[in-house]
Amino acid sequence: MELESKNEENIFVYPYNLDNALSLIQQAVSGENEDRIFYTYLIENAPNDEDKEIITGIRNNEMDHFRMFRQIYYDITGNMLPKVRAEEFVPPKSYCDGLRDALLGEQNAVRKYRQILYAMQPRVHINMLTEIITDEIRHGILYNYLYSKNNCNS
Numbered sequence: 001m002e003l004e005s006k007n008e009e010n011i012f013v014y015p016y017n018l019d020n021a022l023s024l025i026q027q028a029v030s031g032e033n034e035d036r037i038f039y040t041y042l043i044e045n046a047p048n049d050e051d052k053e054i055i056t057g058i059r060n061n062e063m064d065h066f067r068m069f070r071q072i073y074y075d076i077t078g079n080m081l082p083k084v085r086a087e088e089f090v091p092p093k094s095y096c097d098g099l100r101d102a103l104l105g106e107q108n109a110v111r112k113y114r115q116i117l118y119a120m121q122p123r124v125h126i127n128m129l130t131e132i133i134t135d136e137i138r139h140g141i142l143y144n145y146l147y148s149k150n151n152c153n154s
Contacts, residue, residue, distance in 0.1 A: 011115050018076070021119035024112050025073045029081050032066045037089040042102065045095040051146055058102075058139045065135065068128045072116075075125065096152030099143055106140035 010016035039059035046052040073081050092098035110133055117129040147153070 012118050014119055014121060017115065017119040021116045022073065022076065024116050025069050026081060028109070028112065028116075029066055029069050029073075030084060031087070032084045034087045034089055035062060038098070038102075041089075041091050042095070042098050045098065047095065047150065051150070054142050054146060058142060061135045061139065065132045068132060072120075072125050072128060075122070096147065096150060099147045099150070099152055103140055103143040103147060106136050106143060109136045110140075 011020065036059075039055060039062070042055045043052050043059070046055060070081050073079070092101055113129060113133050113136065117126065117133065120126045120129055
């Protein structure tokens with residue numbers, strides 16, 4: 001399989017892909033506060049206990065992911081990521097819109113996190129990224145379930 005460009009090839013080749021991976025980790029963690037507020041919104045607007053439990057579990061996984069990303073970044077650079085600054089949260093128009101946004105967010109996260117995985121060398125970091133990515137896939141499935149269950153397809 002011939003790759004189209006040197007830049008595209010670099011996402012698969014260590015150490016050329018490391019700077020991009022570190023940048024993607026910074027981006028992933030930069031939305032941490034906004035994500036917490038978003039999950040709180042979804043939990044507070046969930047129509048029933050099952051939805052609340054599912055979203056609470058997803059939120060807890062995501063907070064673990066932020067901790068893992070911070071650890072990976074520190075292990076590689078020797079530097080702590082800066083504290084996340086507060087961003088203004090704009091709530092979705094509805095619970096269903098929030099579920100749709102969450103579902104698309106999980107899909108986009110998998111695409112970004114794969115690129116981080118490609119740059120990982122220590123087995124422990126590969127394992128951490130594998131856990132994060134498989135959680136994101138599972139979250140997407142759960143959000144799809146909630147979206148369907150709540151008849152959000154209108």
